[in-house]
Amino acid sequence: MGMDSDLFCEGLVRRFGSNAAVDHVSLDVPAGTFFSILGPSGCGKTTLLRLLAGFDKPDQGDIHIRGERMNDVPPNRRPVNMVFQHLALFPTMTVGDNIAYGLKRRKMPLVERRKRIARVLEQVGLPDLEHRNPQELSGGQRQRVALARCLVLEPTLLLLDEPLGALDLKLREQMKVELKHLQKQFGTTFVYITHDQSEAMVMSDQVAVMRDGRFDQVAPPEELYREPATPFVAGFVGDNNRLSGELVSVRDSLAELxxxxxxxxQGRVASDNLQAGHRAELYIRPESLVLSGDALSPGFSSMQAKVRTTLFDGANSRVEAETCGQPVYARLPQDGSAPRLSVDSSIRLAWNPSLARVFGAESL
Known part of the structure; x- marks a missing residue:
């Protein structure tokens, strides 16, 4: 357990019948961190959040918050608060009364309550809305009120269960930036649950990618993107092309298929079970592919492909192609340097092997 850990869990297990929704999960979250748990529906991330909040108990393992074991501490006595997707604001109360609710339950004196409410409203950018009702606010304003109601209690941990899921796309993009800013401003440790990789990548200091009740990888966003530890992480975090083939050789850090x-x-070795003669898969990001003529840069790999479609995508052109019966696509910049490509034309796509990852069949 780190000396500056706000949250430390070891060997958490939660079973429902024969199914382990949380399967020997351990994590160490330093104070002041924006920590996201990312995974598809049904992977166990909400069950894990319920364990942290105290709404459920683990079958095995321990939960420590600031060094204190929490397994048997009820939810209302944990230094934790929670923001839900549907916010759960009281519609008949004003913004100020919503924020004051937890402070009243703690029997905080009126003068101190008013000071705290005024301060937190200023911090979340809503200083003049204390006497409004939630129905009079925009979706983004209601989101900030829900955050203020939690943050005014000064919890050690703020747990957020897909809080942006009910917002429209434009507002969701705006709130990503605001959430990150508020987390840094308050210095509170955020544990954020999401299935949306863009939310996790934009906001987080650390991301745990969860699958079937376990963490596949815990790392900063850039490391997850550039150095995925498993094929699942490579496929779930960002876009990737997958090329199947037979492993020919492994030399130093490069594998040849x-x-x-x-x-x-060729691509970089990404798993330790690579064996010549066995099937393997190479993962390469669309933006790592370039159009190539006959002369390749030294050490580059390349392949022929047939163009199926080209799609304009703002600053880039998305080229969908096919090679060996396998789909592949490239994201090429719209800078005037790339030739116009027609459907069914043949192109050569090339890449630096250091940007590709090769996983053995037993990892797939």
């Missing part, structure tokens, strides 16, 4: 049309390609 023979695709089904006989072409040899």
């Amino acid at each position: 023979r695709l089904d049309d006989g072409v040899l390609v």
Whole structure:
């Protein structure tokens, strides 16, 4: 357990019948961190959040908040607060009364309550809305009121269960930035649950990618993107092309595959079970692919592909193609340097092997 940990969990297990929704999960979250748990529906992330909040108890393992074991501490006595997707604001109360609710339950004196409410409203950018009702506010304003209601209690941990899920796309993009700003401003440790990789990547200091009740990888967003530890992380975090083939050789940190049309390609070794003659998969990001002529940069890999569609995507052009019966697409910049591509034309796509990752069949 780190000396500056706000949250430390070891070997958490929660079973429902024979199914382990949380399966030996451990984590160490330093104070002041924006920590996200990212995964698809049904992976166990909401069950894990309920364990942290005290709404459920683990079958095994321990939960420590600021060094104190919390397994048997009820939710209302934990230094934790929670923001839900549907916010759960009281519609018949004013903004100020919503924020004051928890302070009243703690029997805080009126003068101190008013000071705290005024301060937190200023911090979340709503200084003049204390006497409004939630129905009079925009979706983003209601979101900030829900955050203020939790943050005014000065919790050690703020747990957020997909709080942006009910917002429209434009507002969701705006709130990502605001949430990150508020977390840094308050210095509170956020534990954020989401299935949306863009939310986790934009806001988080650390991200835990969860699958089938376990963490596949815990790392900063850039490391998850550039150095995925498993094929699941590589496929779930960002876009990736997957090329299947037979592993020919492994030399130092590079693995060589023979695709089904006989072409040899290379990528960095990403798993320790690579064996020549076995099937393997190479993962390469669309933006790492470039159009190539006959002359390749030294050490680059390349393959022929047939164009299926080209799609304009703002600053980029998305080229969807096919090679060896496998789909592949590239994200090419719209800077005037790339030639216009027609459907069914043949192109050569190339990449630096250091930007690709090769996983053995037993990892897939």
